[in-house]
Amino acid sequence: MYISQNTMMKLIKIFLIIYFCIVGSSSVVLGQSALYQGDLKPKLDYLSKLLQEDPEEFVKEANLIRGQGIKDASSAVDFYSLLSEYYYARGKFDSMSWSLNKAKSFVKDDKSSNLISIYLQLATSFYFSGNTDSVKYYQNIVSDFIDEQSPFYPQFLLVEGMKYQRAANYVKSIEVIIEAAKILESQNNQAKLAIAYNNLAINYEKLQLIDLQLEYLLKAQEINSLLEIPYHLAINYNNLGVFFKNQNDLEKAVYYYELSYDNLKKVKSTFLLAQNMTNRANIHEKMGEYEIAEQLFLECERLCEENQIHYGLMASAINLGNLYRIKKRYIESEVQLNRALELSRVLKTKKEEGAVLQRLFWLERDRGEYAKALDFQTRYHALNDSIINEKVKIEANELRDMYEMEKKENAIIILSNQKLYQQYVIALMALGLFVLLIILILWNNKRKLAEKELQKEALQRSHMKTLLQNKDREFKGLAGQFLDIKAQLDEATIKISSIMNTDAQDHHKFKKIDEILNKKPFESIKNNLDTQISSQNTEFFNRLLNKFPDLSPAELNLCAYLRLNMSTKDIAELLNRSVRTIETTRANIRRKMTLESQDNLVSFLMGFVDSN
Template sequence: MSRVIFAIFFLFLVHYEILGNSQSGLDTLIPSKEKQLKDFIRIGKEDPSSYKKLFSSLQKDFSSNNNQVQLFELYDLHTDYLSKIGDYDSLIQTLHTMRGLLSDEKKEGLISIYIRLAFAHDQKFNFDSLIYWQHHVENEVSLNSEYRGMILLLKGLESSYNAAYSKSIEFLLEAAKIFEERNQSANLAKAYQSMAFDFHQMGDFESQEFYLLKQIQIEQALGNSMELIEAYNNLGVSYKKRDSLDRALFYYELANQELTVVKSPFLTAQNLTNRANIFEKLEDYPAAESLFLECEQLSEQHDIAYGVLLSNVNLGNLYRMMKKYSLSEARLNKALSLAKSLKFKKEEALVFERLAWLERDRGAFDAAYDNLSRYYSLNDSLVNESVRNTATELKTKYESEKKENEIIRLSNDKLYQQYIMALMGVFLVMLLFVIYWWRNKNQLIQVKLDLAENLNQVKSEALKLRENDLLQQTMEKVALKDQMQDLVNKIKEGTSNEKIENQVRAIELKQNPWNDLVEKFKLLHPQFIEKLTIAYPQLTQNDLELCSLIKMNLSTKEIGQILRITDQSVRTKKYRLLKKLDLTRETDLATWVNTLEVQEK
C-alpha cells in the first residue's frame, strides 16, 4: 500500500515539476534528469505496475497538451529505464518514437538516437540493423567529430560480427582511449566489454578476464546492476570452460547478489541453473538439487515454461547420477511431455539422450538403444531442418541481394540514360553554337567580300573617272598644242619675228601634254611604270608611254591623236612592243597590260 501511495505522490511531483518548466525548454530539465531517472528505476523495480501507470499518465498528459519538449524528455528517461531492465524491444520502439518528434534540423539529437539504436540492436544481436544505424551515424558526422569515440566503438562491433576480432580490438582500444580522456565511464565500460568478448572468441581468456574486471570496476561505480550481472556471468562461463569451477562459482555468486537488486525472474532462474551445474560438476549433488528445485519453483511462479522444462531435464540427469532412477525417470518423462507440448524438438531430443543414459545405467540396453535411436532421429531432423533453414535464409538473402542488385542496375541504367541524354543535350547545344558561329562567320565573310567588291567598284569607278578626266585634259592640251602650232605657222608665213617664235616654242614645251600625262598617270597607277621597267628593262621611254596609254584603255585613234601620229604608226608601235615583250602577234596588249597590273598587285 505504501508503494502505491509513493507512486501517486511521485506522479504528482514529477507532473508538477515538468509542467512547471514547460516554457523553459529541454535544457532546464537536464539537471533533474538523474534524480528523476533514479526514481523511475526505483519505482520500476519495486512496483512495475505503478511505474507503467506513472509513465502512461505523463505520456497521455503531454501528448494531449502537445508538449513535445516534455514528451521527448519523458521518453528519454524511459529509454534509460528500459535499457537498465534490458527491455530492448521497447527501447527500440521508444527511440523510433523520439526520432519522429525531432525535426531534421535538430541534427545532434538525431545522431544521438542513431547511436542508441545501433547499440540496442547490438544487444539483440541484430547485426544488419546495427550496421544500418552505424552507417546513418557515419553519414551524418565525420570520424574527427565529437562522436569519434562512438563511431570507433560501432566499427569495433561491426568488425567483431564479421569475426575480424583483431581489427575490432584496434578500434575498441582507440575508442577506449578517447572515452577515458573525456571521462565517459559508461562508454568506456562498453568498450571493455566488447574487447573482452573479442579476446574470448580468440581464446585469450586472460585478456578477457582483464577487461571484464575493468568493466566490472566501472559498472560498480555507476551502479549498473544489469551490466554487472552480464559481466559476472561472462567471467563464470570463461572459468567454467577452463574447468576452474571455484572461480566460476565465485562470479556466479556475485551475479546472484546483484540479482537481489534487479529482481529479474528470468535472470535469476538462469543464475540458479548456472550455479547448480557447477555444484553438479563438483559432485555436490544436494547443493545442485536444491538450486535446480529452486529454479523450477521460481519458473512455475512466473510462468517461465522453458525454465520448468530445463529444470526437469537437469533434475532427471542429476537423479540418474545420484542413482535415484525412479525420480530420474519421473523428471525426464515430465520434461519430455513439456517439450512435446511446447514443440521444442531440440529439448525433446535432449530428453531422449538423457533417458538413454538412464536405461544404460539401469542395464536396460534395449530401451537405451531405442531412446538413443529416437535421439539421433530427432537430432538428424533438427540438423536437416537447420540446413533447410540455412538454405532458406541463404536463398532469401540471395533473392534480396539479387533484387537489390537489380534495383541498383536499373538505377545505374537510369543514371546512364540521364548521362547520355545530358551529353546529347550538351552536344546539341554545341552543334547549334557551331552552326550559329559558322553562319555568322560566313555572313561576316560575305559582308567583307561585299564591302571589298563595293570598295573595288568605287575605286574602279573613281579611277575611271580620273582616267577620263586625265584623257580630257590631255586632249585639250593636244588641241591647244595644235592651235599653238597653227599660230607658229601663221607667224612664219607673216612677218618673221624671232623673239615671238622663241616665246611660242617655250610655251609649246611647257604645254607638252605627255609630261602632264605621265605625272598624273603615276598618281592614278603608282609603281606601274616602275614595275614594268624592272620587269622589262629593254623598254624605251616611248614604249612606256605606249603602255601607259594602253593602260588607260585608249583606242588606236586616241593614242594617235595624243602622239600626233597616224593610226598605222600606232599599230606599228604596238607590234614592235609585242616583240620586245616576247609576246605573240595575236596577244591583246590591253588585256596583257591589265593582267600584268593584277599580278603585280
C-alpha cells in the same frame, strides 16, 4: 562432393538471411492502459532511476505511459530512449530498434544531437542483432555530422569497432575501441567506458588472448562496482563466471556466479535468478558436489513454481532427472524426466523434448534396459532431425514477418536491386570459397594419408632390412661354426688315417671311427644351410633377375654368399667348390653386371640389398 543434411540447412539459412536482410522489430511489452496526462518530466526521472534499480517495476510504470499519448515531442524522445535502454540491458535488440525508431519519429531536425544519438544507438542495436549492413548504414548517416571534436565521437568509434568486430577484423576493432576508451577515460564517461572494456574483452576472446580478455572483464567489473548499478554488475559478474567456467576453473566460476546472484536479488529478476541458480548447480554437479547441486536445482524449481515460470520448471525437472540418474536414484530420475517430457510437450519446445529423450536414453542404458534405451535414442534422433528442418522454416517465417513489419513502420533502410544483386554475388563467392576450402581440406587430408603410407612403408622396409641383417648374421655365424667343425673333422680324419697306417694296436677301433667320419655326418647340416640361404634370399634373387636376367642359379647362389662379405676360401669350402671355380664364377657375375674394374662386387651387392 557429398553435402550432409545439416550443412545444406546451414546454407539455406545463410541465403534466407541475405534475402531478408532488413531486420524488423518485435512487438512491444507495453500494455494498453489509459494515456498518461500529467507532467511527464518527474515521471521520466523516476523511470530512469527504476531502470537502474528495479527493472520489473520500471516495466509496470512504463505500462502506464503510452507513447501515443505524449504530446511533448521532447518527453516522447526521452521516454522511448529509456525504453530502448531497458531492451538493450535484456538483449531484446529488435524491440530496442523499434523503440529507437519511435523516438526518431518525434525528432524533426535532421541534424539535432538527439537524432545523432538515436542513429548511433540504432547502429548498436543492429550490431547485436547481427545486421552488419544496417550498422554501416547508420554509421554512414552520422559520419558527416561527427568529427574528432564532437561529443559523440567516442560513441562513433565504438560503433566503428563493433563494425570491425562483426566483420571478424578483431585487431582493427581493438585498435579503434582502444582509441575510443582513451577519450572516454579523459571524459570520465564511466558507463560507456565499461561498454568499451566489455567489447575489448569480446575481441580478445576471439583472438584467444585470454589474459587480456580477463583483464578487461575485471576493468569493466571495477567500473560497474563504482557505478553501483545492480543489473550491469550482475551481468558483469556473470560474464566472469562464464570466463572461468570455460577455463575449467570451477571454484572461481562459482564465486563470480554467487556475486552475480547477490546483485540479481536486488534487481528482483526472477528469470535471471533462476538462470543463475541453474548455472551454479551445473558447476557443482560437474565438481561432484551433488548435494549442493540438488539444493540449487530444487530452489530454482521452487522459484519458478511460485512465479509460474513454466520453462524454468521444465529445465529444473530435466536437470534434477539427470542428477538423480548420476546418483543412481533411478526412480526419482524417471519421475522428473517424465515430468519434464510432459512440460516440454505442453510448451511445445521440441529442443527441450529432445534433451529429455536423450536423458531418458541415458537412464535406461544405465539401468541395463537396453531395449527401452534404444527406443528413446531412436525417438531422440528422429525429433532432432525434425527440429533442424522446422527451425529453418521458423527462422524464414520470422525473417519474413520482421521484414514486413519494418516496411509498415516506414523503416529507413531499403535495399536497392543493385545492392541485393551484389549481396547475392558476395554470397555465391563466399559459397565458392567455402567449397574451395572443403576441397583444400580434403586434398590436404589425402596428402597427409599418403605421407603416412610412405612413412609406414619406410618403417616396414627398415624393419625388414634389420630382420634380414639379423638373419644374415645368424647364417654367417652358423656357416663359420660349420667351417670350424669341418676343419677339425678333416684334421681328425687325417690323424686317424695316419695312426691306422702305423699302429696296428687298436686298429679296429680307429677303423670304426674312420668309417663314421667317412660317412660325412655333417652333410645334412650343410644341406640345411643351403636350404636356408635359398629361402631367405627369395626377394633378393627376384630383384637380381629383374635387373640381370642372364644370371644362372649357381651365380645367384654365389651372390647370396658374397653379400655376406665372406672370404672366397670359406665360400669355396661351403659350396664344396675350388677357389679357382669361385673366382671364375665371380668374374662371370661382374661381366653380366657390367661392372668396371674399380667397382667392388661385394659392395655393389650389399648396396643392391639396401636400395629401393
